[in-house]
Amino acid sequence: xxxxxxxxxxxxxxxxxxxxxxxxxxxxxxxxxxxxxxxxxxxxxxxxxxxxxxxxxxxxxxxxxxxxxxxxxxxxxxxxxxxxxxxxxxxxxxxxxxxxxxxxxxxxxxxxxxxxxxxxxxxxxxxxxxxxxxxx
Numbered sequence: 001x002x003x004x005x006x007x008x009x010x011x012x013x014x015x016x017x018x019x020x021x022x023x024x025x026x027x028x029x030x031x032x033x034x035x036x037x038x039x040x041x042x043x044x045x046x047x048x049x050x051x052x053x054x055x056x057x058x059x060x061x062x063x064x065x066x067x068x069x070x071x072x073x074x075x076x077x078x079x080x081x082x083x084x085x086x087x088x089x090x091x092x093x094x095x096x097x098x099x100x101x102x103x104x105x106x107x108x109x110x111x112x113x114x115x116x117x118x119x120x121x122x123x124x125x126x127x128x129x130x131x132x133x134x135x136x
Contacts, residue, residue, distance in 0.1 A: 018073035023095035025102035049119035
């Protein structure tokens, strides 16, 4: 499952969607809005993306991950719009027969997502300034 959304991510439902009796491991990664970035205070983030291109690229990343690890099920959800401190911006859940496979696949997916998917992040600082960051 690949999804871009403007609503809060239900990470419990995502985790349950990848669980299976075929897999002994489920790994969940949550990216959240943190307060401090390189000594600067963040008040909120704004995410924008090109949905069709982002979904296509996410599907390519999923296919790449499946070619490297015995993934049973995978789910990737990225939130768009304004996010406040503590909000979940991205969630990736992966199930595999063994834990190392699940951890490795999950790390690959988040690292590649951040580097290649057309989603942009705007930092909103407490001093009133903003800064666009890509990749996310």
